Amino acid sequence: MRFRYDDEGTPSGSNCTYYAYCLMSNHFHLLIREREESVGETIKRIASSYVYYYNRKYGRDGHLFKERFKSEPVNDMAYFTTLLRYIHQNPVKAGIVEHVRDYEFSSWGEYDGSVDSVFQICNVDTVLNRIPFEDLNALVNEPLADDINCLDIEDPSKRRPSDDQVWQMIIEKSGVTNASAFQQLNEELKREVLRELKKHGASHRQLERLTGIGRGVIQKL
Missing domain, CATH: 3.30.70.1290 (Transposase IS200-like)
Structure with missing residues (x-):
């Protein structure tokens, strides 16, 4: 109290x-x-x-x-x-x-x-x-996904990829080099790339900032 x-x-x-x-x-x-x-x-x-x-x-x-x-x-x-x-x-x-x-x-x-x-x-x-x-x-009371870390509060032992590393992965997996081009990809490919980036430790906030895709969309993947 x-x-x-x-x-x-x-x-x-x-x-x-x-x-x-x-x-x-x-x-x-x-x-x-x-x-x-x-x-x-x-x-x-x-x-x-x-x-x-x-x-x-x-x-x-x-x-x-x-x-x-x-x-x-x-x-x-x-x-x-x-x-x-x-x-x-x-x-x-x-x-x-x-x-x-x-x-x-x-x-x-x-x-x-x-x-x-x-x-x-x-x-x-x-x-x-x-x-x-x-x-x-x-x-x-519905459990949150394990990778949801508001304000990027996370285990220090889990290293996040840098922005350059994230973009390198985006280029390798989709062939696009900027946020506008990424947003024009078909929905299935966008979801596939975002899921893969999350598996490699990219945070929701980082992905939102780099790709322009809304955090609500990213969280549901």
Whole structure:
């Protein structure tokens, strides 16, 4: 609870709109919308408040979170729902719990009603007005593909190919040398090439950037 509320009992980083969160042992995930302040200012506010509380409670000092935050814009509903699934499935993927509903430190309890409305900080109604709870529940509990790594959060031991290496593979498999030409290929060949590139470690974001093919399309392959 302390991570979500400041000393005055208001949601930490309340100058934004929350849609989802998940607090893990050494990092946290947020799905938020900017309002009066930037994402960077919001994260600083939340992290600073929590680190101050944590250090004071446990008699320690110094940093608690080691790396700078990563952020990425959400431009469509397909990616929004992917992030909802990714965030809430993080504890399941980490082997901490068996089901999304079993994890105490995420926003899923606000969606399924197990958290009292007094303690809710997420704009649940906006999401449920777009996606009925039955559909959202099924979606969030459907396992994500192993290669879906939002913000490219991944196992450091898995090396991504460089952009030049990706383009070399595209040229070898399709004969085209630029994004416009790749987009003009027949659908079957495009899908075949993209699947092969994913097998070789190319990320969804990298493929979207290099080929101009939408991430939603790439994720479904």
